[in-house]
Amino acid sequence: MRLPWTRAPRAALASVSTVLVAALAGLVLAFVVTAAISHTVASGSAAVAYQTGRGCPMIVTPTVDGDRLRPAQVERAVRIGAGAAARNGFDGVLTGRYTAVARMDFNGKTPWLRLGHRDGAADHVKIISGGERSGVWLPRSVAEAGAVKLGDRGLGGLLPPVTTIFEDIAAPSGNWWCSEERYVVANPLAGEGTTAALGFLPDRAEFDRLMARMPVQYTLTMRFPHQLPATLSEAHELSGRSTALLNEINEAGLTKTDSLRRGIELSEQARTSVLLAVLPLTAVTVLVGMVAVGAVAVQWCQRRRAEVRLLWVRGVSPAALGGKAVLELIVPFVLGGAAGVGLGRLALPLFAPSTALEPGTLGLVIAIVAGVLGVAVLVVGATTAVHVRHTFQAKPRNRRVLRWIPWELGTSALAVWSWTRLLDGALTVQRGEVLPRIDPIALAFPLLVVLTAAGLISRVLGVSLGASHRLDAWSWPAVQLAVRRLAISRTTATGVLTVAALAVGTVAVGYGVASAQQNALNDKSGMIVGANTAVQLPLAVAEGKVRIPQELSSTTTLVGDAPGLVNGNQVRVLVVDRASFKRISSVDIGDALTKLGPRDASGTAPALRVGKTPEGQWEPVSGVKLRTVASVPQFPGFGVDKGYVIAREALPNAYDAAAWRLWSTSTDINEFTAQLTAGGVRYFNPQSRTKVIDALPFYVVSWTFSFITALGAVLAVLAACSLLLSVEVRRRQNALFSALATRMGLRRRTLVSSHLVELGVIAALATAVGTAAGVISAALSAARLDPAPRLAPLPAVPNPVPFVLLTTLAAAAVVVLAGAIAVRAARTARAGELLRG
């Protein structure tokens, strides 16, 4: 290689700004690619984590259950299961053996009881008295019902002595018991003799001896505990071993279940949905990045014009000059790319739904980033060659026409097309699928709006600056100077404004839609549960025979629920305590309850009409007459149902409501139920808004827009860097002008103001236009990106004021920093030296 080319990397340092811009371009390209791949992979991992973490971890791995088995069958099945578990890499088999529910005589009393044995059960109950690891362990409810004391023996001495009394296992029973709830938790709503609390024998041998003396068949459960998979590949691997394990267990009478497979299917669907949504956005961003890379090459040609001309007149071809540009810029590209990959990995927790990535993801990222940077390098070479050819070889021609082509018309037409797709439904659920399919074209609507708005405002600024020589504002010298400086660097100003407005708008869209999904998920689940958590209570609580613990009075409200009929249509009548309800409700209900009250003289209760139920006077439940006094479209606790709400004091009798539920503000269902248990209140059917509806469809949309937020953040950083760089590039020019102007009497305050106005105009326009376009388009899109449209409310973007304030503050900080750089250069400049050049 000839000499100027061999020294190209060192020669690059002659133009530090170009090197910085090239490194920045490499960084952004690599970051976008890294983020897109990592985000997609992380979406799969997050979906796996959600699928496996949402339910009982004991049934993520295979389960084997058998009813009415004889002891010999059970032992054989357990032996086979243990062998299969060992061969397929599971930690072992956790077995549970349960008898049928039966009345068991203790001291003449015959409480319902189920006996059983589960490996390690003694370590997973709360002991009230005793604790010896032999004999019979009884739950408190059975001990109280049978007046059983330690040492008593049931069934006329057939049972071993009671050695321990423990707290009843209640739902939610925790990760260890959750797969056994139907055998160990008594359901008060179930019929007599169909359910009972579990008493167990902690010693397996003792249990076996007892079973040998009792001619009963019993239920076997086999669980295969295993660490939960963190990624899709781990899930696939575990699923493969689960299948192999289940294939080895072929005993008759056993039911085998592998729920992980369905979880994997859904997780893969989620990942595919995110990928399909992210891919076009990434492709467009990379294409825009390539345009920026082309601009870097043009900047290189301009900054190195003297050398390019020298080489060209000495017979160097445009292609060889392209090669020189590549050699000069490849190092900053690669370093920037490496930084982009590193940044993408480091920032993963900030934008991705999970930090668990598949093995090999980094390799894939590096390979694709290398490919993209390779293309970028080719773009640099080709652009340089073409630019050199245009500059030195082509005949001079007027290329101004390109400036007047309205590119925004193209993006606005695409936005209209995207809007029609959005109206047709951006999310469609296919038959047999849980997750919605996302239309990536419809999804692009808010971004296309932002792009159009950014293009339009830049064009308006460019045209205005083009005509700004007519402006005569010397009475405001700061404004006049700012406008002149902007006009001189019109291309840079419009470029920075485009990127900045795009950045602000993109962040607004991403943040708005992602937050709308999260809020909609919360609100919709709140509409089902009513509050953060809820449990069903016995009638005795509503009748006042059992008191709710005092410490729960400020965080709970009792709600009655009565199903009824109006005009032959099913409705629900919700009975609320007005005083506590508003405090507890998960959704803001305004003053809707103020019109409710006690029954009037005719025995009719004022009622709130919820949804499209008939207005007027009705008696949907026998003995409950009501008259509608106000209407609301939805109400907490109704979910997709419709009906009426009446005040607690309007209900004639507590038993007129079919069910009573206690709603709580507590977000921790375990803590809430523990408080009830401690207060001696029996409950059942616990619900938590975090688990009441399948959140994965919401997450898929939310994850997609989180990625858009990350893209916007990158663009924002790029815009800020571009602004600072543009100031730095013009430092000498500004310094010369400012130094001379201040010596000729320009006040320092005016100088500072002029720089702040100059930079502030760009920042203010970008913030205003970006925020307006982003928030409005996000609001239009969010309502149409509803994975559960039948359930109110529709997703809505959050209050934009905090976002606007934060963006304004960030923009102001960048303006002040850039202004400080410009003013400092002017203040430290020595006019004599500047003039001498």
Next chain:
Amino acid sequence: MDYPTPSGPVTAVDDVHLTVPRRGLTVLAGPSGSGKSTLLRMLGLVEQPTAGTVFYGGEAVTGLPHRRLRRLRRDRVVMIFQNPAENLFDYLTVGENLLAAAQLAGRSSAPPDLLARLGLPGTEDWRTSALSGGQQQRLAFACALATGAEVLLADEPTSQLDARSATLVLETLAELATWDVTVVTASHDDRLIELGEPVVRLRDGRIHR
């Protein structure tokens, strides 16, 4: 030679018939805007005339494909710009600049005594920024000679130099006029015009006789 401008085409050089002698120093003289730099760029094959033909050693070169023109610029003709720094690679030493010029023309090295002959002995390892303007312009001529070119075209070689540096360049040009190369310069420096033989005076794009 016409240039497009927003107010219509402007003719920079018109109706010029000129024969440059094979050896010696030809000076294109005239005030600013007279067309001497444009004429020099056409001779240097940097610009193509709108009408007319440039001949090199009897061969018409106007209208040749870019590849042929590039080869001519590489092998036979070298342009030297008025700003000394723009004729050099500032990230290379003096010796490396000479070597780079030679390598660009397909030569493995520059003549060993070139620097000494042009008054820059012992400066091989110097950074170009350590040279004065006049020395930089001398180095530019050295680089031009290192390519083995037959024709040296210098555009206002003394215009950006102080008097002392300009003198160094004038001495160089006087020396080169005795060598076996064709030297053409555009200038309105009277001292340089005095050295020229012939001197072609231009005014408003035409030769003024």
